[in-house]
Amino acid sequence: MKILLVDDHALFRDGVALLLKELDPAVQVCHAANVREALVALEASADIELILLDVILPGTHGLQALEEVRERHPGVPLVMMSSLEDQVTIVRSIQLGAMGFIPKSASSHQMFEALRTVLAHGIYVPPLSLAGVALAIPVQPRTTPAELGLTPRQTQVLRLILEGKPMKLIALELGLSQNTAKTHVSAVLRGLDVTTRTQAIVAASRMGLMLDGDGSRSTPAAAR
Known part of the structure; x- marks a missing residue:
């Protein structure tokens, strides 16, 4: 399985990549620091099965990156990851086509639960985040x-x-x-x-x- 991880912090990407290896030792992680690099990776690798995307990236505003990636590659499941955990951001992410939202404060157990749900064609949102x-x-x-x-x-x-x-x-x-x-x-x-x-x-x-x-x-x- 190949996953594209898009975040401008290299240390965070390295940490998530290690966690993904625990989920599946055979997983391949492609790294991108911004939307441009993410789109290049998606064009170069047709076998990417999942995108993990940060909400805030250099050169983009808010969920602009989500809209751009979904518009160009609507068939690839996408999960947002962010330190922003407000209900407005989470709901808007789902409305724009994200299949999940993982707070960066989440435990490894929550991350695994989220990814398993999305890979089973479900939608994952943090507990209580959509309570309203x-x-x-x-x-x-x-x-x-x-x-x-x-x-x-x-x-x-x-x-x-x-x-x-x-x-x-x-x-x-x-x-x-x-x-x-x-x-x-x-x-x-x-x-x-x-x-x-x-x-x-x-x-x-x-x-x-x-x-x-x-x-x-x-x-x-x-x-x-």
């Missing part, structure tokens, strides 16, 4: 998309939403027009009783939703 969003969504027992009234096609759409895919990529991957994709996304949001994609991610996590309705193996939508 989640309060409006009741905790429900583990369920399936079919029990929510979602069709197999809508289940496929839900999986791509949870993977942080933008509308254009959802339509492309499923061979749908954008209008049809939007219709399915709206149906998914109604099925989860939410109004935004961020709320859908939180709702799926709190339900322990099992995404086996599209014929693939059962995996939890997200984990904590």
Whole structure:
């Protein structure tokens, strides 16, 4: 497995690289200190399976790096890492397509939990970080998309939403027009009783939703 680690502090990158070796001794870590180096690495290595990206990088403002990387390489799962742990930054990261957010204050155990969740096609957010969003969504027992009234096609759409895919990529991957994709996304949001994609991610996590309705193996939508 090859992971791209993007952070402007070399010492931090070295430390995270050592931790990643504990997760998987066979992991290969590519280093980048800024967005330009990250994009060069992504163009040069088509086999990068995960991006770990700092929120604040030289030459970029806030989550600008996330937007740029996601726009050019939407198919590669991306996790944000930052010393910023406020709810606004975390929610905005998820809205822009990040599949997880790991505070730099997190323990190695939390980091491993986050990465395992993302690699299993789930969404990871720090405990309580989305409390304000989640309060409006009741905790429900583990369920399936079919029990929510979602069709197999809508289940496929839900999986791509949870993977942080933008509308254009959802339509492309499923061979749908954008209008049809939007219709399915709206149906998914109604099925989860939410109004935004961020709320859908939180709702799926709190339900322990099992995404086996599209014929693939059962995996939890997200984990904590």
